[in-house]
Amino acid sequence: MGAEGMSMDDIRASGERLGINFSEVDLDAIRLPPGEDFGIISDDEDLRNEEEMEFEAGFGNIIVVDNLPVVPKDKFEKLVGVIRKIYSQIGVIKEDGLWMPVDPETEKTLGYCFIEYNTPQEAELAKEKTNGYKLDRSHIFAVNLFDDIEKFMKVPDEWAPPEIKPYTPGENLQHWLTDEKARDQFVIRASSETEVLWNDARHAKPDPVYKRSFWTESFVQWSPLGTYLATLHRQGAAVWGGASAFNRLMRYAHPQVQLIDFSPGERFLVTFSRQASTNPRDTDRVVLNIFDVRTGKLMRDFKGSADEFGGVGGATGVPWPVFRWSGDKEDKYFARLGKNVISVYETETFTLIDKKSIKVENVMDFSWSPTEPKIALFVPELGGGNQPAKVSLVEIPSKEEKRQKNLFSVSDCQMYWQSNGDYLAVKVDRYTKTKKSTYTGFELFRIQERDIPIEVLELENKNDKIIAFAWEPKGHRFAVIHGDNPRPDVSFYSMKTAQNTGRVSKLTTIKSRQANSLYWSPTGRFIVLAGLRGMNGQLEFYNVDELETMATTEHFMATDIEWDPTGRYVATSSTSVHHEMENGFNIWSFNGKLLYRVLKDHFLQFSWRPRPPSLLSAEKEEEILKNLKKYSKKYEIEDIEVTNTLSEQEKERRKILKEEWDRWVNEWKRIQEEEKLERQNLRDGEASDEEVEYEAKEVEVEEVVEIKEEVILFD
Amino acid sequence: MRPILMKGHERPLTYLKYNKDGDLLFSCAKDKNPTVWFSDNGERLGTYNGHNGAVWCCDVCRDSSLLITSSADWSAKLWSVQTGVPVFTFNFDSPARSVDFSTGDKLALITTDPFFRLPSAIHVKRIAQDPSDQTGESVIILDGRHQGRINRAVWGPLNRTIISAGEDCVVRVWDTETGQLIRESDPETGHKDKITSLEKAIDGGSNFITGSVDKSAKLWDIRTLELLKTYRTEQPLNAATMSPLLDHVVLGGGQEVTRVTNTDHRAGKFEAKFYDKILEEEIGGVKGHFGPINALAFNPDGRSFASGGEDGYARLHHMDQDYFNSRNRL
Structure with missing residues (x-):
């Protein structure tokens, strides 16, 4: 009941006025005249509205296919057959779900049709796959979601300059x-x-x-610099922050979002969802969106099957993050591992660098330097050992190979960057000669030195597991x-x-x-x-x-x-x-x-x-370190103060508790004393509540249990 | 402090009770035979044979002549402490859960479990001076308010009230004369899960402590049912008791038996925990049991206490002198 409804107190007051005792009224037995609500809006009303709304938005599973050939009556069936064939490959068309309107005068089709799928996902997929489909040279399909048509119709014919809103300073997020x-x-x-x-x-x-x-509906995640706290919801992700409380700063629409990832400089947010396909033959659908964190604008989306995004493994079936960001704080590049390629995108235009991915046959893994646009990548052995495995360093955007090292009998490789990007350690698991077991060594790259020298490190006991x-x-x-x-x-x-x-x-x-x-x-x-x-x-x-x-x-x-x-x-x-x-x-x-x-x-x-x-320069930091005593004095004094007040407070608290308790005990003792006589009576006059003064006496008691005489015979 | 391990039961312990003089310790277990021990050295004196089911609770009268026990065999029995002979049997239509002698030992209350449509109930019986005059008639029966089992009920001051607590998380105070419910604990401040134990202070019952599966124990004013203290622990509690000598409470419990797996004993938290009664702070713990603690009892002299576990052992702990010296006051 909303604010317009009557409160319980109002009802009671009017009841008293009318002389009704509510405890005697069986509320369930009251029937209102039909159509009468006495000005009280029922909760059900909201429900009904909700249902209607859902109904309105319920055309998500319908698509409109435009640019079809205009055919006379005799070819109608054939065209419908062709369309049905194309579109039933993508998803299940509902019964009577294909409707091609006909001009009642000419009896010719109008060049478009409607298709209703079982689910919005199928409709979405159909739009994606067949928009631009060439039936023949002059008929290129234009496919839209039915829900979008209205949106497109509303676009004004003439461009109006956007309204410039006055600038309102935001909260201090730091x-x-x-x-x-x-x-x-x-x-x-x-x-x-x-x-x-x-x-x-x-x-x-x-x-x-x-x-x-x-x-949040699953987890929360801080942005890498701590500015935002991200939450996940059914409709998408949201970020929160601010000076005093946590206010919602931005929302990013992505239905069923499962995973998120910020770029290291907090400029972009990647959201990920994976949905099981309605058709069991198809693999799951993966949607990745990249948003601008501050404006909330969708910069680029990627849609595809789970296979395209790295196959199986992990809870979501995709190695996360799918997109790995370069380490520089400007968030210039991000990259994704594909089959025989590494796709590197730049965030100026959100397209591939040089419009193409880097081709690397059989590439298994790659990782960015944490500070520079450099990629370390690993390719396993090929052709039964004829072609060695290799680790190489590639510079972006030039795609130039800066250093590479061939490795033999490799079973696996793991790359570890030092946080400044000064060193790269590659943990290499190699087969022993018999190929029955493996042992581990490290290849250490000194990235900042000339020619990038590589060193090999083996543990003293080569067979130790790392x-x-x-x-x-x-x-x-x-x-x-x-x-x-x-x-x-x-x-x-x-x-x-x-x-x-x-x-x-x-x-x-x-x-x-x-x-x-x-x-x-x-x-x-x-x-x-x-x-x-x-x-x-x-x-x-x-x-x-x-x-x-x-x-x-x-x-x-x-x-x-x-x-x-x-x-x-x-x-x-x-x-x-x-x-x-x-x-x-x-x-x-x-x-x-x-x-x-x-x-x-x-x-x-x-x-x-x-x-x-830290914004401090290295020199400044060193200076602080030198004069640490001076700075720390202030904090030490504070610490002592806190400790003192704490122990004071604690003492005070304990004292109060103790006094309270003593008061309680005294009160009880008083009543206990008053009731003493009654208690004695209950015990038939046995005097004391306390332990009776008694003496312990040792008494020896001899009891004869049994006396038996037996004659024992000697041999 | 080296505990004395008392191995006499074959099944989990359910209840422990010292007599008033503190020289005898009575133990109940699921193995049908309540047992009496010398509380000084843990020597077993004898058993009370006659029940045909788990024994849940017992009480001994002030002069240590009579023992009353309640059992899952739908009966409560009166025993001669000295001879071990059953004196009288009260029969019920469902398991008898807890028993308590009144001040003066002329009355005893016995609680019974719900069974099918039968609700849990508190039966008050008159205890005859001469056992041969004993009858099974109830003076009054209180029932119908508790949802589920009543895990424990005890007499209030001057036998005027009865305090009960159980599975529905509420502590209730009843008028013994009229059978009316006088007070109920506030669900806001009260326990949030099943109450498993209720024990009166030894001083004649100024207050009482309840332990609950909600991992807390609470201290209540026996007259006003005012919540005095709350002790928060890390484990569901099965037992709670108070030291008669110092302002200490002892709490025991542990992970639920059904959930105990092959985990480390520390994970189950089968420790008896000592708390400062006034400050509500944990002050120590006594390890030893390798199953949940089901029962705790302090010797009336305050110098030793006993714990009984799901593991079938009762452990007798005599306090070191250090325990009495190290009084962490202000």
Whole structure:
């Protein structure tokens, strides 16, 4: 009932006036005269309207095919037959779903027809596939969705200049970076609740920012620089942000969207959906849209079958992201792996560079440098080993091959870029001579040096299985977990040490660790060696500068780990994606001290809000580092203040609680005293409620159980 | 603190009860035979044989002469504590769930489970001075308000009220004279899931604690049904009790039995957790059981407590001196 309806209070008031007792009225027994609603609009009305609306939009499965030949009556059947043949290949035409109108005077067709499919998807597909279809030279089909016709009819014949709206300044989307206490934000999802919080490590608890139920229909995702929070809905994706609360900034229509991806500079948003085809013979349909994040304009869409977009595998059947963005912050290029090609598009025009893809026979994988428009690609062995596998570096947009390396007996290859794009590590799995097993080595490219020298690195024990590999962000070191034991070893290497600038050298190996994944601090230097899932959440916080363990601890059953963008804190979480136990998250300091712990049932997601890169120059940063003492003083004083007030507050709180309790107890004792006599009576006069004063006496009791006489015979 | 492991039951423990003097510990289990132990050294004194189903609950009278037990065999029995002889059997039309002697031991209440169309009920029986005069007649029967099972009911102050709680998450206070419902807990602040246990404070019942599957325990004023405290835990609770000596509450439970798989014992959280009664903060835990904890009881002297688990063991814990020294006050 809307605001126009009567409130319950009004009804009660008028009831009293009329002398009606509502508790005696059987509401179900009341029947209104037909057509009378007493000015109260029924809820059903909305429903009816909704139904009608749906009906209006229900022509999505009809297409209009134009530019057909105009034929006389005797050829009518034949033309219908041809059209039916063409269009029933694409989808199921409804019974009586093909209608070709005829001019009643000339008895000739009018050169168009209507086709009704079972589903809008089929209609969409039919439009796409047959628009421009050449029946013969003079009859090129013009196919449109019936719903679009009206839209096209409304286009005014004369162009009118668009109205220029006055500029209204938007909110400061970077406002969260100006937090007085320099805290970071994170988003969590548990059950249907999504919540953004400050990490208030000083107070050892999260500080709420914004909370909303059913904010998203699947997950939420921060944009790479932290400006936006993206949510997914049935109709499309939306981004949220702003200074004070999270307001919706833009919507991107994409029905049934499943996955999204931002370009690294946040200029573009890629949305993805995959829908099962109504025809079981056909593969699933994939739709990819690329939007401009700020304007919401659709820049380019890609539609096709799931096969075209990388075949099977993964929950959505497509390796994600389909489009990989070049690392430069201008978001100039994006690329996609195809069959024997890599298609590189540029975002000026959203077309292929030079109008064609890069042809690479059998290319398996590629990856962009994180900072420059360079692609590293991998081609496996061909012709039973006659043609070696190769890894090569290609520059974009020139498509020039800068460096390549041939590799033999390769079974698999994995490429790891260092975050500045200074180094590229290629993990190569090779067959042994017998081809029965594989062993692993690394090819290390020094991208910034002249001629891009390549180095080969093999582990001391060549047969060790590589469990994880990770570059130090912005650094020159990397860590490897290797070994076949349940407790593998972890080794650290450096691309340049003081003694050895041009060669890779090992720093140390720490033996038998409970770890299967590596998490470097985003500022380098510190790393968390984690034993997730099978290893129950073992954590080792390790300082790579000093080569020493700072802390070993565990977050039992942890499934995910994420450093905050500043490298000050680590969040470990246990999500119900893996199991329903111990759901929640822990926040640790960089050196492995547990700061606080939050438990939430059905915990689904934890994500730190990313920060944009620092605007300070390298010199300035160095200067700050030099004068760190000066700066840190201010924060240390604040820290002490916070700790003091906290303990004050805590003391105060405890005192109040205690006093409250004592008051309660005293009150109870008073009543208990009053009732003492009654209680005694209930017990037939037994005096005390308290334990009766008694003496413990030891009493020895002898009991004769049985006496029996037996005669035992001697042999 | 080295616990004494008391292995006498073949099935999961269901309830533990100390007598007033604290020298005897009575245990109930699903294996039909309630057992009595010396609470000091865990030595088994004897069993009470006669039930033909799981025994859910028991109570012992003030002078430790009579024991009452309730069982899934649709009966509650009175026993002579000393001889182990069944004195009287109350028969019902559904399983008997919980029992409690009134102040003065002249009355006992027995709750029965719902069965087909029969709702759960609280039966009040008169306990005769002389067992030979005992009859099965009920003084009053309270029923019809609880949805599902009543998991526990106890006497209020001066036997004027009865407090009950069970599967419908609501704590109810009844007038014993009239059988009227006097109070109900507020669904907003009250438990959100099945209440599994209810235990009175030993001080004569100033307050009582309830434990629930909603992973919390709550402390209530026994007269006003005012919610005093809430203790949040990480596991569904089966048992809750309070220390008679210090301001501590002990909570036990664990992952539901049906969901316990081959996981690590830590995942199930089969720990007895100690909380500060006033500050509502966790202060410690006692590990040991390798299944959920079903029963907890504090010795009236406050120096030891017992826990009973789904694993079929009862564990007797005598507190270290440290426990009494380390009082984390202000």
